[in-house]
Amino acid sequence: MSDSGVASVGELEAEDVTAICFGLIQLIQCSCCSKPFKAPVRLPCGYTICRSCIPQTHPRTNISYPGTEDRSQGFFCPSACTKSRRSDLNFTPEHCLADCNRDITLGKVVDIIESYATSYSSCRDPVHDIPIKAHISNQQTSSEESSEKFRIKGSWLAGTYNLMAKGHIPVASTVKCISNDRGRKKLMELDAEILRKLRSAVVKELDCQIMRDSDVRYLEYLPRMPEQIADDTTRRSRK
Numbered sequence: 001m002s003d004s005g006v007a008s009v010g011e012l013e014a015e016d017v018t019a020i021c022f023g024l025i026q027l028i029q030c031s032c033c034s035k036p037f038k039a040p041v042r043l044p045c046g047y048t049i050c051r052s053c054i055p056q057t058h059p060r061t062n063i064s065y066p067g068t069e070d071r072s073q074g075f076f077c078p079s080a081c082t083k084s085r086r087s088d089l090n091f092t093p094e095h096c097l098a099d100c101n102r103d104i105t106l107g108k109v110v111d112i113i114e115s116y117a118t119s120y121s122s123c124r125d126p127v128h129d130i131p132i133k134a135h136i137s138n139q140q141t142s143s144e145e146s147s148e149k150f151r152i153k154g155s156w157l158a159g160t161y162n163l164m165a166k167g168h169i170p171v172a173s174t175v176k177c178i179s180n181d182r183g184r185k186k187l188m189e190l191d192a193e194i195l196r197k198l199r200s201a202v203v204k205e206l207d208c209q210i211m212r213d214s215d216v217r218y219l220e221y222l223p224r225m226p227e228q229i230a231d232d233t234t235r236r237s238r239k
Helices: 014-029 104-122 156-165 181-206 214-235
Strands: 040-041 047-050 075-076 095-098 132-138 147-152 173-178
Touching: 014 156, 014 173, 014 181, 040 104, 075 181, 104 156, 104 181, 147 156, 156 173
Parallel strands: none
Antiparallel strands: 040 047, 075 095, 132 147, 132 173
């Protein structure tokens, strides 16, 4: 790994590409439903969930100023952020519904990724029909129940996204994609193409939006990766 934190051309392997793709998938995955964000909402604690994943609300007894009607409803935070704030792990903070803001920019980024994943996985081009075996390991279950296997197509990114959209990838899990040597080269080129197009589309969106750093860490990393992936693929094909 270079001093800048970006993998050099010689260091890149198929595993690096799948890790980047899976990292991007995790970025847009709701930790409550394990699916892509739908109308993502940022809670006062900084946690982001789908609008539909907000827990059942209840009347608040201690209403903070101003005591308007929209501040009278609250809910208990579904995140584990309080573990670092209070020694009592049973304590769960109450959020005011009015203090939860929809993250429009993140929602649009999710839409962009979904659009490309759908188009590539449904394409009839034989190049996009490379068989991939996806092994999903869930860290929250026993070893006997932790591994599931799926066959995906389209690309590593498109195939993994579609598995996540169907709820097959729990939040506390890892995904390992396996393909033969011939298919691996094509997949690296295909995912490089997808990542370049994603980067271009997302940058256009971010040009007129403000998004917090934690949400763009992978998107800022992607511009350098596709070209390196392509260069590395070419270099190894000449051996």
